[in-house]
Amino acid sequence: MPTSYQRMLSKSLEERCNRILRDMECSQTARDRVGIQDFVLLDSHTSESAFLDNLRKRFNENLIYTYIGTLLVSVNPYKELGIYTKKQMDIYMGVNFFELPPHIFALADNVYRTMTSESSSHFILISGESGAGKTEASKKVLQFYAVSCPSTRLLDSVRDRLLLSNPVLEAFGNAKTLKNDNSSRFGKYMDIQFNYQGAAVGGHILSYLLEKSRVVHQNRGERNFHIFYQLLEGGEEDLLRWLGLEQSSQKYAYLVQGACAKVSSINDKSDWKTVRKALSVIDFSEKDIEHLFAIIASVLHIGNVHFEAGTRGYATLNSNEEIRWLSKLLELPPHVLREGLTHRKIETKAEEVLSPFTVDHARYARDALAKAIYGRTFTWLVNKINESLANKDSTRKTVIGLLDIYGFEVFEVNSFEQFCINYCNEKLQQLFIQLTIKSEQEEYEQEGIEWEPVVYFNNKIICDLVEEKHRGIIAVLDEECLRPGGATDLTFLEKLEAKLSGHPHFVTHKLADQKTRKTLGRGDFRLVHYAGEVTYNVTGFLDKNNDLLYRNIKDVMRQSKNTIIQQCFPASEPDNKKRPETVATQFKNSLAGLTEILMSKEPWYVRCLKPNDSKQPGRFDDIMVRHQVKYLGLMEHLRVRRAGFAYRRRYEVFLKRYKALCPDTWPNWRGTPAEGVKCLVKYLGYKPDEYKMGRTKIFIRHPRTLFATEDAFDVCRHELATRIQAKYKGYKVKEDFLRQKEAATKIEACWRGLQARKERDRRAWAAKVIKKFIKGFTNRNQPVGVDNSEYLTFVRQSYLQRLRDNLPTSVLDKQSWLTPPPVMQEASALLQKLHTRYLVRKYVQGLTAERKAQLKIKALASDIFKGKKESYPQSVARPFASTRISEQDMNTRVLQLMGTESMKYSVPVIKYDRNGFRPRYRLLILTKKAAYLVEETKIKQRVDYKSMKGVSVSNLSDDFLILHVTCEDIKQKGDLVLQCSYLFEALTQLCMVTKKRNLVQVVQGSVKFDIQPGREGVVDFKSSSEFMVYRAKNGHLMVESARAKSR
Ligand SMILES: Nc1ncnc2c1ncn2[C@@H]1O[C@H](COP(=O)(O)OP(=O)(O)OP(=O)(O)O)[C@@H](O)[C@H]1O
């Protein structure tokens, strides 16, 4: 039974194969037109013509990229193709190499993904001759990473700096040559650093040998470095004025030699804007920028410094204006500058002497200064950019290196610079050979894989010719440079001829045969490079190799206040006494260093081809391309690829990566790695012709086999990751849970402890308080002291609080006043008094006038009767009326009889005859002056108050009253015996009207009364069970009254 892995693997393999077949079929018809995408699939892979045909077909269809396996061949289209858009980048992101048409993005993506998945470092070697498109290719790769790599806000700034370092370096290091309008005049190797997540986190740039001679001299049709033209074209008026520059490049000696300041393909103005913006992004301070521009301007001013021969033949300097600007821009005293430009310091044993220059010498020194200033500023610039790209954290990073170096170039006259540039290309070709064709073949041999060797040209012989110790061209050149006395460029040539005569790749006029001699000048030597023959003219070789700058001009520069110049000419620089390494040796060493850097990384190649020499779009020059195909070794590479295997890995590495795909090898394989791999590929179902087992490595022939395995691994990795993730999550959650539980227990324990301590303290406090309370209580009657003061305060407070809540609400309530504790007795009494007063006042203030009058009269009644007459208490609650019969109800006759005396009070009464005691209903009317007894319309008796002696009532419950009058006249009627239902009211009204308070006498038992003067009657009062009035046998009027119920 096949396992799920096998099923999945075979399915994805099948799908992939089907797709490839389908694609192939689809493109079968198209292929005739557009050629094939990978030269490996070319039928006649050994035929150069077929190779060229394919390239041409594709070029004509604007398909500039073609693979040879994983190597990318690119042909410069010299026109915009619209294939580098963001959309294109998206298409190529994360897609397998061979699934889409060849593209620089596909290569970049593949490098990136290999780097992230294998955590290894890589480099992309971009080669080709000048103008073939190397710099463009390297920019496209960088742009692709800028868009495709994961990023954060922080990393965006790294990305921007990486991207913007390009225009700055190009402005200072590129120039228009005859071969290329934007030719790199320095070598550049850029490391892009990635963190473990695949994000670009930093970078580093190494620069190689800038062609400084261009600063002071350009061939016809060429320009100086772009930056000079950009500054003049794009610089704002203010800036140019400040720099003492005029907008026209024609004014500057260093810019006019090539006679082509303006080039249609170059827009200096807009490039200036880009550079200006880039400088700020890459952390250049305004001060730095100002100093940098000052330096560019001063190079132009230096170029315009003019010397003339003085009377003694020495150089004199007339360019006052230039010196003034130079002194301002370089912040140097003008006389120092003048002296530096016209004199040289010679050291004798005893002293230093100033020796004046001849005009030629002065010009030489001037140009040397300009070159030195520019060259050193360029190095400063690279360092500064590196500072801004540096990633400071020390975590492990993987790297993708981009190598974009000046391409192989041949001009009509080739000098020291071309020699260095072409030597550099020679070295890179050697590296390419070593890493590809040679190493590949050696590897098959070593691994014991059957193999038919491919013959190729190894350019090591040329590299040796240039760099070999003691015999090589550089060694001879250095020797001549160091030789004291008489050494010239020509003696150098002679030395070369002596040493290298007979070398198959070296020829001079003297060494050449008849035919060749015609093509060589006397001062020339010719090298047969891997890329073709180049004739070098030796003029200037020694000087350029020495690159001398007089010591005193260096001293002058050290006095500058311009901070960049200060850094470029440090005081610590070793002086001339110790000779510095020559330029060629420095370059040779730096290339050796570069080779070392590259050897430690995995290589990828882009081979750029130039379709024609006239920078024209759509023109495919067969001869020219064929030549490049040849010297770049593309045919050999194709043959090796075709016969070889697309992929190989050490058994350990292969097993380590893919062991999860087979149950027998997962998680650990016990046997040897080779056996493990054998078991693994058997399980994966590799066919015998798809792979080979070497001594230490497995070789896989087709990429598709590997892709299928990769796909299966991808799926498996996800499953494994999910499992590991689940386990890890479980572990994490459990760990979290245990941590939380422990924390909870700890918190609980602490909390409980805290609570318990609080409770203990509370209880201790309570016990203390209770004890104090008890002590206070037992000592409550002692004088106030420590033992009882708090208790007493508490008692006081609590009594007062209780009292406040329970105060009596009525004056009459005498009972509910709280009994005070002993300490509060006095206060309580005072408070009670106060409170009573308060209640009284409140009561009094609440009284109406009527009620007040009523109460006054009641108070009078109380004075008279309270405690004296038995029935009085029953009367208290009954209100008194002001009269019982109103004036309106009164008989008008009676009122008339009373005359002017107005009635004050009237009440119905029963009058008992003085004789016989017959009861008669009468009305008792009180006026201001007298009391009238009225029977209907008649006034029966008028008793003037003056004659009224008093009124007697019994102390019992009856309602009898006896009105005593003074009886002087016999005709006058005697005392009145009356019965009145409103006894208390009527008598009180009487007292009020008469204003005699003690008019009423309460008597016990009997009351005597005058019937007429001298004749008395008696009324006896007695209590009984019911009320009765009758004439007793003794002739007295007996009044029995029912005993009043006590209230
Ligand atoms: N892929 C491309 N698409 C469009 N134009 C291109 C492309 N590649 C190169 N070119 C054109 O060719 C010119 C030269 O290319 P580039 O500067 O990259 O050459 P180079 O190989 O770096 O040369 P050198 O060795 O002189 O620096 C570019 O300025 C551009 O106009």
Ligand SMILES: [Mg+2]
């Ligand atoms: Mg370039």
